[in-house]
Amino acid sequence: xxxxxxxxxxxxxxxxxxxxxxxxxxxxxxxxxxxxxxxxxxxxxxxxxxxxxxxxxxxxxxxxxxxxxxxxxxxxxxxxxxxxxxxxxxxxxxxxxxxxxxxxxxxxxxxxxxxxxxxxxxxxxxxxxxxxxxxxxxxxxxxxxxxxxxxxxxxxxxxxxxxxxxxxxxxxxxxxxxxxxxxxxxxxxxxxxxxxxxxxxxxxxxxxxxxxxxxxx
Numbered sequence: 317x318x319x320x321x322x323x324x325x326x327x328x329x330x331x332x333x334x335x336x337x338x339x340x341x342x343x344x345x346x347x348x349x350x351x352x353x354x355x356x357x358x359x360x361x362x363x364x365x366x367x368x369x370x371x372x373x374x375x376x377x378x379x380x381x382x383x384x385x386x387x388x389x390x391x392x393x394x395x396x397x398x399x400x401x402x403x404x405x406x407x408x409x410x411x412x413x414x415x416x417x418x419x420x421x422x423x424x425x426x427x428x429x430x431x432x433x434x435x436x437x438x439x440x441x442x443x444x445x446x447x448x449x450x451x452x453x454x455x456x457x458x459x460x461x462x463x464x465x466x467x468x469x470x471x472x473x474x475x476x477x478x479x480x481x482x483x484x485x486x487x488x489x490x491x492x493x494x495x496x497x498x499x500x501x502x503x504x505x506x507x508x509x510x511x512x513x514x515x516x517x518x519x520x521x522x523x524x525x526x527x528x529x530x531x532x533x
Contacts, residue, residue, distance in 0.1 A: 465486075
């Protein structure tokens with residue numbers, strides 16, 4: 317049974333006290349936990365799976381609204397915990413105009429030399445970003461098992477933060493809309509993020525070509 321927690325960061329020091337409460341109480345109740353019904357406005361820290369990862373086997377972020385934040389709306393971060401960051405879920409959320417200073421709607425990051433990060437299902441979310449030249453995805457580094465399914469990505473200019481790339485991530489059944497230019501595809505030569513196509517024996521269905529991990533070796 318998942319224990320869902322409402323976290324409201326509009327109150328001073330609420331984030332600190334909630335994190336402390338999670339670390340002390342929830343391990344006694346369940347190996348699964350989550351954040352539900354959260355609303356974050358004009359803050360620096362995102363709705364995130366980071367402070368929970370040393371404790372829980374599975375974390376869920378659902379039914380949350382994040383808007384007009386300086387950094388990423390939803391942060392999937394690993395700071396080097398002993399326990400692997402894995403098998404987490406992000407679903408039924410909305411990000412609106414996050415990443416005002418840097419980032420985008422969703423951020424993925426792991427410490428350069430510590431920790432294990434893998435396997436996250438991200439589905440049925442709406443990621444809307446109309447900030448000038450703002451992407452949907454901030455993928456600092458690439459890790460296996462990140463699956464994006466049935467999401468809506470609306471962005472200004474580029475799906476992925478400039479200088480970053482999609483490698484092992486899987487995209488299926490998503491909708492993409494670029495506010496700056498209607499179509500980004502170069503038929504027969506590259507996908508929506510500039511990957512050369514086809515890779516492998518044929519073209520993949522959808523806007524993003526899937527890259528098998530063994531092709532990166």
